[in-house]
Amino acid sequence: MRFAAPIFAALVLAAVAVNGIAAETTRSSQILGRLQDANQWRNHIMVVAHRAGWKENGHIRMAENSLASIRYAIGLGAEIVEMDIRKTADGQLIVLHDSWLDRTTTCKGEVDRRRFDALQDCRLVVEGTGEITEEPIPTLKQALATARGRILVNIDNKLGPDALAQIAAEARALGMTDGILIKENVWNTKRIDDTRAMLASVGADVPFMPILADDAVHDARFMAQATRAFSAFAAELVTWHQTGAPLTDRGGPLFSAKARAAAIAGNWHLWVNTYPIVNRPGAMLAGGRGDELAVFGGQPEEVYGFWADRGATIIQTDEPKLVIEWLEANGYRVPYDLTN
Structure with missing residues (x-):
């Protein structure tokens, strides 16, 4: 199944100009518009750069969770970067995946036992090559x-x-509460209630997305309930894959026809994760159909095409360059208006 770029995209932008707000339009506001209206943009697949975009063709290209990797993802045309958040001993929020400094920086030890000023001499490292960058955490x-x-x-x-x-609060201070997505795992109605109570301290101006995994969630009606409870624009969906099991052939219950119908009825995106987890079997979040099959197996159609055909309109990946290029070549991307 393939899509051509829609004529109505130009009409939407023209309507914005008529309302006199075109000058205020940024790339992130255009991305947010597509995120908020899944049904209008089901002919466009958004790309999330995992760990801010650190890999290319199976190789680590730059330090993960770095400002350089964020700029790289922006340059590629990705819509979203994923960042991992930790806290120092004196309460400073930093962007770092591990609880230890050893793997990704020149320093060693546990993050939460070090004050922020003690980390100022640490430099990010490109894992694999050992290259030391000039960038601090x-x-x-x-x-x-x-x-x-x-x-x-x-x-x-x-x-x-x-x-x-x-x-x-940090996003709010920068005037970008609608520029971040926060998320938590949700698996039953009690968890929905508990999460809603927790979010009371966050504020309704910050978009929230439930994470739903098919070891606990099998019913499209619950998917609809969970997304409706949070007025969510998307649901991050996990299709677990066991080592040695065959590749998923249908996408599992979270990508069933009923699930896709629920997403259309609720106007929210189906989000799939094709990246591998460190020290775990590849593609375990995506039914075996992940980045490794696309890169090392040379079968992007069996990964990105498979999930697109099952309704995914957001793909989180370690290979944003490959995914964007493949999607564009196969008619799954609609250009943004970057004149403003």
Whole structure:
């Protein structure tokens, strides 16, 4: 199934100009518009750069979660960057995946036992090559400022729900609460209620997205309930894959015809994760159909095409360059108006 770029995209932009707000339009506001109206943009697949875009063709290209990687993802045309959030001993929010400094920086030790000023001499390292960059560990504020107006930010909060209010406050101080997405796992109605109570301290101005995994969620009616409860623009969907199991042939219950119908009825995006998890079997989040099959197996159609045909309109990947190029070549991308 293939799509051509729609004529109505130009009409939407013309309507914006008529209303006199074209001069205020940024790339991130255009991305947000597509995120907020899934049904209008089901002919366009958005791309999320996992760890801010650190890999290319299976190789680590730059330091993960770096300001350089955010700029790289923006240059590629990705819509969203994913960032991992940690906290120093004195309460500073920083962008770092691990709880330890050893793998991705020149320093060693546990992050939460070091004050922020003690980390100023640490430099980010390109994992694999060992190349030491000139970039220090970025703060969340620095990362958000780099993304502002140019790309949205998917927050992977490694700290627990208590940190969400502080994350939201930092985004609010920069005037970009609608420029971030926060998320939590949801699997039953009690979890929905608990999460809604937790979000009271965050504020309704910050978009929230439920994460739904098919080891606990099988019913499209619950998918509809969860997204409706949070007025969510998207649901991050996990199709678990066991080592040695065959590739998913249908996408599982979260990508069934009923699930797709629920997404259309609720006007929200189906989000799939094709990236691998460190030290885990590849593609375990995507039914075996992940980035490795596309890159090393040379079968992007069996990954990105497969998920597109099952209704996915957001793909989170370690290979944003490959995904964007493949989607564009196969008619799954609608250009943005970048004249403003």
